[in-house]
């Protein structure tokens with residue numbers, strides 16, 4: 001199985017969604033370096049790339065980057081807020097396999113509260129101009145206490161376009177998203193009810209993802225070789241280093257579990273236990289199972305990075321020999337890793 005990468009190509013956005021967990025104003029990598037990275041990914045067996053941001057279409061060179069991926073046979077999903085898509089859509093033909101769009105409600109008051117603008121007509125318009133051009137469309141919804149009642153109606157808006165998927169996520173106060181936790185939090189009980197309502201639609205393309213399922217086995221990777229992973233206890237991405245911070249133990253533990261196979265992938269409760277027990281890393285590493293040494297080799301390589309793109313390539317190379325199932329790597333395209341680590345970005 002190949003490697004899937006979630007590549008955050010910028011941090012700027014033209015919207016101000018209240019629940020957004022992205023950091024802003026992170027310096028962007030230039031076109032030539034992005035193209036180099038795209039080629040490295042393809043060289044190392046990455047076969048699926050999800051482009052995200054910020055708003056990726058704010059990058060004027062996006063088509064050039066996508067062209068490299070497509071020429072190398074990579075499957076490309078573009079996650080865009082859709083607001084500036086129209087002028088670029090023709091140029092994206094052949095460069096994007098799936099257009100993934102957000103829609104949080106059929107109630108525009110709720111959309112304004114959540115996404116800072118109305119959305120229903122925007123989605124209708126995008127459907128109208130992109131389907132005839134051959135694009136496949138997917139949708140994502142963040143379920144919060146604000147839009148709880150406006151979600152089911154989305155079905156009528158999107159069902160006729162034969163969506164690739166409609167993912168409905170329970171709001172998670174990740175990183176910057178914590179600022180509005182009291183406004184957006186949706187209880188597990190309410191989310192279960194919503195899941196029940198969506199299940200009655202019996203559509204295989206509807207995927208309901210609660211906050212625990214939302215903790216996918218993923219790694220964030222920044223351009224300078226810094227790795228962080230989600231800490232499900234504190235709902236933040238934390239840097240993975242070499243043992244100087246007790247919090248890092250759990251991140252390393254988590255990462256080695258990712259590399260070791262799903263059998264050892266901790267659930268949130270298990271991860272919490274490991275978080276409280278920094279020595280568990282040592283115990284686990286002594287077992288030397290599941291390619292752990294290889295995983296450590298990869299992490300050490302990345303941490304020794306002086307040339308980020310070279311070490312990115314080494315990372316992919318290491319991962320492709322290690323990963324038994326699907327693993328998602330998220331890459332933030334920023335110039336200063338310290339910004340990312342200090343602010344717990346993404």
Ligand code: SF4
Pocket residue numbers: 013014015016017019020021022053054055081
């Ligand atoms: S959620 Fe997406 S569209 Fe909204 S502000 Fe954040 S990056 Fe922009």
